[in-house]
Amino acid sequence: MRYSWKDSIYLQREELARRLREPLARLAERCASAQGDRDALNAVLCDGFPGIPYCKYLYVVGADGAQLSDNVSSVGIVPGHYARDRSQRPYMKETVPAWGFLLSDAYISLYAHRPSLTALQAIRSGPYTIGYLGADFDLRNLPVTSELYEEPGYWRQIKGDPAIRNTLFQQTRVESPMDRNHEQALSILEELLTERGIFQCQIHFSSGQATIWVADDPFRYRILDHEALTDPDICLVFPRRPYPENALIPQADIARVLDTMRTLRMADENIYLRMASINTFNGVVSLTFSCDGSHYMRYDELLQKDIAFWFGNAA
Known part of the structure; x- marks a missing residue:
């Protein structure tokens, strides 16, 4: 089967979403009980980080986009991001589907200036969304799971x-x-x-x-x-x-x-x-x-x- 570059992107994103949806949903449930407590959120993220494949940073933001935790990476807590306003970042401007999981379009990261994407999982208290668990990914660290596309033959x-x-x-x-x-x-x-x-x-x-x-x-x-x-x-x-x-x-x-x-x-x-x-x-x-x-x-x-x-x- 001949794939276009758009087909290849779709298949790659579909596979990545499949791998991330369940572990992020489980971790978001744990974050709900720690919401409003910076240290407790950091502890939950540090404990759950190994379960999120390919992840660069984990963090929690409120419904308004203000960061409620520090950034957490493979080496632990990364200071300097608590209370950061992420509301204007590209992934925060996308609409999170009703089922509460969003895999953003790729964008250029703010600090490293590298192609990246973010997964957002809604954190809920009853019927209400009280924040989002964010997971940032550097495209360099993601596996390529789709076939290399072929150039189309049409004019x-x-x-x-x-x-x-x-x-x-x-x-x-x-x-x-x-x-x-x-x-x-x-x-x-x-x-x-x-x-x-x-x-x-x-x-x-x-x-x-x-x-x-x-x-x-x-x-x-x-x-x-x-x-x-x-x-x-x-x-x-x-x-x-x-x-x-x-x-x-x-x-x-x-x-x-x-x-x-x-x-x-x-x-x-x-x-x-x-x-x-x-x-x-x-x-x-x-x-x-x-x-x-x-x-x-x-x-x-x-x-x-x-x-x-x-x-x-x-x-």
Whole structure:
């Protein structure tokens, strides 16, 4: 099953809430009997802290958000937080559901400036909510329980800098070194992508360079400048590698994709391709135009669109 990043967040939060709800509810019941007594609350929190997995701090606040206990951590009481007003913190502004448990959205912590989230469990006396047990979590300490999401394959368009869009027709394409030698440069890139283990390539048409990632050393990028892209000898630097069987772009379509990018670069003087990328494994290409708009789409969708789609019938 393919998960989006939002799906992965939902599954991760659901699992974390499942692990926290019962131990926090039990500890909140113990806090109810100590409410109004700072030392008694601290003692309850210190005793209950080991039972709250992954927790960084425990504390109790009143219904108005004022802190009624000290912070309690794995090393004991952390002074300096008693009577602190938490009412304006992001988690205190969320609505606690009727069942009394809230797992907040992630936020940036006030002191450490790190991604964090807070669980709130209502402390009740009869039918009344008299405060909340708070548990803070540093996202670094939380386990990842959901699968890593995959990028969607559908076409996405992202608008860029409005200042560039507003002056689009006041600028024209200036011939770059790659424009003057585009056939040779793209032939070299085709060889690298199909025969030399390059799986990701960003082509900077306007500056005449390409950034590449090699399957043999995927964590580092390499930059091919104009000189390298006009010298077929550059292919000798990279050993031959079989085209990967699990690549989503067929080997035979690499040349067609690159040729489409060349067409989009040269078709119009005002609206032209500035940068493009191709990734053989996820089958997606990106296109960034002179208007600073970017498009992300599957390679086959790109190949299905003719020039009129991008520039109108006038093209």
